[in-house]
Amino acid sequence: MTSAEQVPAWPEEPTWAKGHAPVPDVATMAEMRAAFLDFFDCNYHPVVRFVMLNGATLHDAQDAAGAAFLDAWERLTRPNGWETIQDPPAWIRTVALRKYRRPTRSSLRVSPVEDIPDAPQPAAPDHGELTTQAQYVLATLRHLDEQTREVMAFHLDGFSSPQIAVHLGITDQKVRDLLRKARKILGRKLGELDQKEGGTR
Numbered sequence: 001m002t003s004a005e006q007v008p009a010w011p012e013e014p015t016w017a018k019g020h021a022p023v024p025d026v027a028t029m030a031e032m033r034a035a036f037l038d039f040f041d042c043n044y045h046p047v048v049r050f051v052m053l054n055g056a057t058l059h060d061a062q063d064a065a066g067a068a069f070l071d072a073w074e075r076l077t078r079p080n081g082w083e084t085i086q087d088p089p090a091w092i093r094t095v096a097l098r099k100y101r102r103p104t105r106s107s108l109r110v111s112p113v114e115d116i117p118d119a120p121q122p123a124a125p126d127h128g129e130l131t132t133q134a135q136y137v138l139a140t141l142r143h144l145d146e147q148t149r150e151v152m153a154f155h156l157d158g159f160s161s162p163q164i165a166v167h168l169g170i171t172d173q174k175v176r177d178l179l180r181k182a183r184k185i186l187g188r189k190l191g192e193l194d195q196k197e198g199g200t201r
Contacts, residue, residue: 036076040069043092046157050093053153055142056100068096090159090167140189144182151175152182
């Protein structure tokens with residue numbers, strides 16, 4: 001799985017966005033669109049998976065991810081829109097999760113790049129890639145409490161304990177405690193699955 005450090009972040013905020021230059025011209029907008037699409041290409045499916053790890057169905061996760069990327073594009077194209085985004089991969093996951101947890105009519109069944117000219121639609125995931133064990137992990141994660149599930153989802157996406165702590169506003173020790181709790185539950189449930197599969201052979 002791609003780690004948080006490997007996914008591309010936003011390009012550096014251009015001068016115009018800080019209010020020191022006119023609104024961007026066509027060439028600048030094209031560069032912004034290309035940078036956004038790179039970010040989208042590397043993050044869309046991981047964000048969908050992240051929301052699914054937090055209890056969403058595939059379709060609900062796709063809706064939430066689409067709405068989150070539309071928010072990202074809107075923020076990207078307005079002055080001072082990037083200043084508050086310190087960690088784009090974590091930010092986009094949090095926005096998508098918020099969309100899932102508090103859906104609004106405008107966030108349902110949206111195309112994540114419908115307002116961006118010449119933008120490709122994301123390829124549909126291969127359902128065959130979801131093994132029985134992966135499906136069981138998803139089902140097990142849905143039984144964790146909300147905070148534990150969110151910490152585990154960030155961890156599975158390659159974020160470090162300190163990164164998770166900063167982003168969620170909890171201590172590093174709390175993150176480690178929640179990860180231990182999640183691993184214990186997952187280990188027990190996956191052990192039960194192994195025993196069940198062993199008994200059917």
